[in-house]
Amino acid sequence: MTLASTLVNVVVLAGFVDALGQFLRPENLASVFVDGLAKAAIYVMIAGGLTLIFGLMGVLNFAHGSMTMIGAYLGGLLMVFAIGGSTGPGVRLLTFFLALAATFALLAGLGGVVEVGLIRRLYDRPPVYQILLTFGVTLILDELVRIAVLFYGMQPTSDWQAALGTKPSFLAESVDLGLISVSGLSLFEIVVGAATVAGLWAFLTRTRYGLIIRAGSEDAEMTEALGIDVRRVFTVVFALGAGVAGVAGTLLMWDPAWGASVPLAADTLLPAFVVVIIGGLGTFRGTVVAAVIVGMADATTTWWFVNEIDFASLPEMTIFLILVVMLILRPQGLFGVEEVGGH
Amino acid sequence: MLHSALVNSPVGAEMVTVLPDVETMITVLYFGLFAMSFDFISGYTGYLSFGHAAFYGTGAYFVVLASNGKIPVLGTGTPFVYLLILAGLAAAVLAVLIGAVSFRLSGVYFAMITLGFSQVLYVFVRDWDYVGSNPRDGPAVLERTEPFSVGVPGVDSLDLAIGQLAGDSIEGFLGFLSFGTTEVSYYMIGLVVLVCYFAMQRIIHSPFGKVLVAIRENEERAEAVGYNTFWYKLGAFAISAFFAAVAGGLFAGFQRSVSPESSFYFLVTGDALLASIIGGFGTLAGPLYGWLFDETVTEFLSKAGEGGGLLPYLRDHLGEATMTTELYNGLTVGQAIDTFLNGHAELYVGVIFVLFVLFVPNGLLGTVRDRLGGPVGKQVAARLRGDE
Numbered sequence: 001m002t003l004a005s006t007l008v009n010v011v012v013l014a015g016f017v018d019a020l021g022q023f024l025r026p027e028n029l030a031s032v033f034v035d036g037l038a039k040a041a042i043y044v045m046i047a048g049g050l051t052l053i054f055g056l057m058g059v060l061n062f063a064h065g066s067m068t069m070i071g072a073y074l075g076g077l078l079m080v081f082a083i084g085g086s087t088g089p090g091v092r093l094l095t096f097f098l099a100l101a102a103t104f105a106l107l108a109g110l111g112g113v114v115e116v117g118l119i120r121r122l123y124d125r126p127p128v129y130q131i132l133l134t135f136g137v138t139l140i141l142d143e144l145v146r147i148a149v150l151f152y153g154m155q156p157t158s159d160w161q162a163a164l165g166t167k168p169s170f171l172a173e174s175v176d177l178g179l180i181s182v183s184g185l186s187l188f189e190i191v192v193g194a195a196t197v198a199g200l201w202a203f204l205t206r207t208r209y210g211l212i213i214r215a216g217s218e219d220a221e222m223t224e225a226l227g228i229d230v231r232r233v234f235t236v237v238f239a240l241g242a243g244v245a246g247v248a249g250t251l252l253m254w255d256p257a258w259g260a261s262v263p264l265a266a267d268t269l270l271p272a273f274v275v276v277i278i279g280g281l282g283t284f285r286g287t288v289v290a291a292v293i294v295g296m297a298d299a300t301t302t303w304w305f306v307n308e309i310d311f312a313s314l315p316e317m318t319i320f321l322i323l324v325v326m327l328i329l330r331p332q333g334l335f336g337v338e339e340v341g342g343h
Numbered sequence: 344m345l346h347s348a349l350v351n352s353p354v355g356a357e358m359v360t361v362l363p364d365v366e367t368m369i370t371v372l373y374f375g376l377f378a379m380s381f382d383f384i385s386g387y388t389g390y391l392s393f394g395h396a397a398f399y400g401t402g403a404y405f406v407v408l409a410s411n412g413k414i415p416v417l418g419t420g421t422p423f424v425y426l427l428i429l430a431g432l433a434a435a436v437l438a439v440l441i442g443a444v445s446f447r448l449s450g451v452y453f454a455m456i457t458l459g460f461s462q463v464l465y466v467f468v469r470d471w472d473y474v475g476s477n478p479r480d481g482p483a484v485l486e487r488t489e490p491f492s493v494g495v496p497g498v499d500s501l502d503l504a505i506g507q508l509a510g511d512s513i514e515g516f517l518g519f520l521s522f523g524t525t526e527v528s529y530y531m532i533g534l535v536v537l538v539c540y541f542a543m544q545r546i547i548h549s550p551f552g553k554v555l556v557a558i559r560e561n562e563e564r565a566e567a568v569g570y571n572t573f574w575y576k577l578g579a580f581a582i583s584a585f586f587a588a589v590a591g592g593l594f595a596g597f598q599r600s601v602s603p604e605s606s607f608y609f610l611v612t613g614d615a616l617l618a619s620i621i622g623g624f625g626t627l628a629g630p631l632y633g634w635l636f637d638e639t640v641t642e643f644l645s646k647a648g649e650g651g652g653l654l655p656y657l658r659d660h661l662g663e664a665t666m667t668t669e670l671y672n673g674l675t676v677g678q679a680i681d682t683f684l685n686g687h688a689e690l691y692v693g694v695i696f697v698l699f700v701l702f703v704p705n706g707l708l709g710t711v712r713d714r715l716g717g718p719v720g721k722q723v724a725a726r727l728r729g730d731e
Binding site for chain 1: 447455456458459462463467469616687692696697700
C-alpha cells in the first residue's frame with residue numbers, strides 16, 4: 001500500500017468516525033428514531049393487509065401494491081371533491097378520515113369481487129397459480145388506472161395539485177419536542193399507523209368474527225366441521241386486506257416521499273413483501289415488529305446517506321439486504337412457523 | 344419472405360394490421376430466449392426463480408461495459424461471440440453463488456429470496472457511477488466503434504454485424520436474395536437463439552433433464568432414489584443463468600444501450616413469466632411462442648404510428664361519420680378508440696394472461712401437445728409417414 005492510499009484511507013476513516021460521533025449524539029438519534037417510527041407506520045400499513053390475506057388463505061397477493069395505489073388515487077379524489085374551497089384544518093382532517101373510511105369500503109368491495117370472481121376458482125391448484133393470477137390482476141388494475149388518469153387528465157394537470165393541497169397546513173410544519181423538532185406529518189403517520197394496528201388487533205382478538213378468522217387460519221377443516229362457511233370468511237378477509245391497502249394508500253397520498261402515481265403499485269409491493277417475510281409470512285405480530293425494524297433501518301441509512309455515504313440507493317438496498325440475510329438465517333421469519341396458511 | 348408474400352396478397356391491409364414487423368420479431372427472439380431460460384429452471388424444476396432478471400441484466404451490462412473498456416483484461420474490440428460466452432459464464436458463477444443459499448428454501452420463500460437478490464443488484468446498478476455517467480438511465484456503448492457481429496470471429500465472410508444502424512446488409516445473396524440491416528440482424532440473432540434452444544433441448548432430454556422433472560414432480564422421492572437434488576438444482580440454475588445472460592447480451596448488442604429498468608428490474612422477470620404461462624409452462628419452446636403472442640397482441644393493439652396495428656386500421660377504415668358518433672356523455676367513437684387502444688395493450692395482455700391462468704393452465708404449446716398426444720414435431724412427422 002502506498003503512502004498516498006494509506007493517507008486517503010486514514011482520511012476516510014476519520015470522516016467515518018466523525019460521522020459516527022455525530023450520529024450517536026442524542027438529538028440525532030432521537031430524530032432518526034422518530035423518522036423510523038413514521039416509516040414503520042407506513043410499512044406496517046402497506047404490509048398489514050398482505051399478511052392478513054396470507055395468514056388465513058395462504059394466498060400471496062401480488063395485486064396488493066395495485067390496491068394501495070388505487071387507494072391513493074381514490075383517497076385523493078374524494079378529498080378534492082369534499083374539500084373544494086378553503087376550509088379550516090379541522091374540517092380538512094375530518095374529511096381525511098371520511099375519505100379514509102370511504103376508500104376502505106370501496107377497496108374492500110373490489111377485493112371481495114376479485115376473490116369471488118377469480119381467486120376462488122384456484123384453491124385446489126398449486127399455490128403458484130395464485131401468485132400468477134394476482135400478478136395478472138395487477139397488470140389489469142394498473143393499466144385501468146393509467147387509462148382513467150389519462151382520460152380524466154388528473155396528472156399532471158393543476159386539478160390534481162388540489163389533492164395534494166388538501167393537507168392541513170399544520171402537518172407541513174415542525175413540532176418542537178424539547179430536544180428535537182419533528183415534522184407534523186411524521187407524528188400524524190405514527191398516530192394513524194398505530195390506530196390501524198390497534199384496530200386490526202382488536203378486530204382479530206376481541207370480536208367474534210376475528211375469532212372465526214383465527215380459527216379458520218389454524219385449522220380450516222375443523223372450522224368447517226363446526227358449521228362455519230370458511231369460503232365466506234376467505235372473502236371477508238380478502239376484502240379486509242384490500243381495504244387496509246386502500247387506507248395505506250390514502251395515507252401515502254399526503255406524504256411527499258410517496259404521493260399518488262401508477263408506479264406506486266410496484267414501489268409499495270416490494271417493501272410490503274420484505275416486511276411480511278421478515279416478520280414471518282402470515283403472522284400479524286411479526287409484521288408489526290418487522291415494520292419497525294425495516295422502518296428504523298430505512299431512517300438510519302437515510303441519515304447516513306444524507307450525512308456521509310454518497311449512494312442514493314443505500315436505504316432501498318439495505319431493506320432488500322435485510323430480506324436476503326433474514327431468509328438465509330431464519331427462512332420462516334421472526335415469528336413464523338414452518339407450515340402456514342393452507343385451506 | 345412469408346411475411347412479404349402475405350403483405351402483398353389481396354388481404355394485404357389486414358395482414359399489415361395483424362402481423363408484427365421484422366424489428367418486433369428481433370425482440371421476440373432475444374426476449375423469447377430469456378423466457379425459455381426462465382422456463383428451463385422454473386418450468387422444469389418447479390422452483391419459481393423470481394429474480395431471473397438478474398442474469399439477463401448481468402449479460403446485458405457485461406456486453407456494454409466490456410465494449411466501453413470497463414471490464415479488466417477485455418479490450419473494447421473483443422468479438423461479440425466471445426463476449427456472449429463470457430457474459431454467460433459470469434452469470435453462471437453468479438447463479439452458483441445465489442443458488443447456493445437460495446436452494447435451501449422452496450416454494451414462496453425461494454421465489455422471494457431470488458427476488459431479493461435481484462432487487463439488491465437492481466438498486467445497486469441504478470446508482471453505481473462506474474457503469475456510466477448517468478447510471479439511472481443506464482449506459483450506452485460509446486467506446487467501441489466497430490459493430491457487434493455474430494459468426495466465426497476472424498473470418499469476415501462468416502461474420503455479420505447486427506444492429507439497427509451499424510448492421511450489415513446483403514445484396515444479391517445466391518443471386519436473388521437481398522437483406523436489409525434489420526433482416527440480417529433478425530437471421531443472425533435467430534441463429535444464436537436457435538443454437539441456444541437446441542443446447543437447452545439437448546440438456547432437458549438428457550438424464551440430467553429427467554432428474555429435473557423428477558424434482559418437480561416429487562423432490563423427496565428423487566432424493567430417496569439417491570440423487571443429490573441440491574447439486575442438480577444448482578447445476579440447472581447455472582445453465583439457465585448462462586442462457587439468460589446470452590439473451591441479455593443479444594439485447595444489449597442489438598440496442599447498443601441498456602437501462603436498469605429494462606434489464607435488472609423485477610417486472611422483466613414478470614414478462615418472462617407471462618410468456619411462459621401463455622406459451623406453456625414446462626415446454627421449452629413454449630415461452631418463445633408465448634412472447635410472440637404477447638408482442639403480437641401488444642403491437643396489434645398499441646401501434647399508433649405508421650405501419651400495422653388495429654388503431655391506424657380503424658382510423659383509416661371507419662368513416663368520419665362513425666368516428667364522430669357520440670357514444671356516451673360527449674365521448675365519440677374516435678375518442679373512445681384513442682382512450683382504450685392507444686398504448687394500453689398491457690391491459691389486454693393482462694386480461695389474456697388471467698384467462699390463460701384460469702382456463703388454459705398448460706399454455707398454448709402445452710395444450711396443442713395434449714391434443715396431439717406428444718411433441719408437435721414428432722406427431723406431425725408420424726402423421727406424414729402415415730404410421731398412426
